[in-house]
Amino acid sequence: MSDSPLSPSPLSNVSTPGQFDAVLGGAIAPASGVVLGGLEGLIWRIKTLPADQQPLALPALLTYGEPGLAELVQWLQHDRPSLQKAAYQLLRDRxxxxxxxxxxxxxxxxxxxxxxxxTHASGITALSIHPHHPWMASGCRDGTVTLWDLQTEESRWVIDTEDFIHTLTILPGEQLLCGLGRGRSPIHWHLHHGQRVDGAGHVPHGSSTASGQQPDAMDQLAGQGWLDEAIAWQTVDSPPPQLPTVQPQQPKASLKQIASVTLSDRRYLISASKNMIRIWxxxxxxxxxxLKGHTSLVTAVAVRSDRPWLVSGSEDRTVRLWGLP
Structure with a gap:
């Protein structure tokens, strides 16, 4: 049984009534009658449904092939957000x-x-989200870095850096997580098991594997990650410029500042302002x-550009995942 409140007509002819279609004006529609069958009949019936049932009826449009798909695109422009959202969810993977x-x-x-x-043990200082995999990295004020699986909502590994991590960036091509600590020197960990490596992916002598789950098979990753402005100069092939070593002060959890900003597709600006996230x-x-939900200053935000996924970290010791079901 379908969840749709409507029973769609067969695909053979989108203009003629099907088994479950109604005909206004008689079984054989006269010149003055209106045939409520096919795609046109379905559209009419969707419009006459109660508002809360209309989004549930939109999947029936897909049974009419390309004409139904074109009609569904029109509902994406509807002035009611619930219908726009329902149409988007049906179209995004087509x-x-x-x-x-x-x-x-x-x-x-x-x-x-x-x-x-x-939930974390202390306030959040840095976030990064994988551009292709459902993984997120978070850095805490206590110096720990965690790689999370966003689907299972469990940690893959946890490491204690004994440092204040300002920035985290996932480099999928190299299968690395890169972080910047107090000395502004880049630190790299392997995404698979959290083991400390150098910029070329080699394990330094004396490194240990992160605590947490045991390593398992990892899919071959593709694509390129992005580096934020703080470490835009860092590449595997070229050394970083000489930056002054600064001992930064830890920011106070004030609600009167913008603590983090990022871009999505060069079109949307996401800013962490006070205890909320604003999207422009x-x-x-x-x-x-x-976006509201945090109870203290939002200190970090990160997005995935290929889908509407956003993560936000706060001094309230939580990271929140925002998206569409």
Missing amino acids: PEAIAQAAIETCCPWPWLEQQAVF DLRVGREVMI
């Missing part, structure tokens, strides 16, 4: 060009919901969403 083009021009950030909360559409110059 391979057709019309669906992909509609998704690229769509703004899904206003529909984000809190998906999970990851740079193309139209307006705020599209405010």
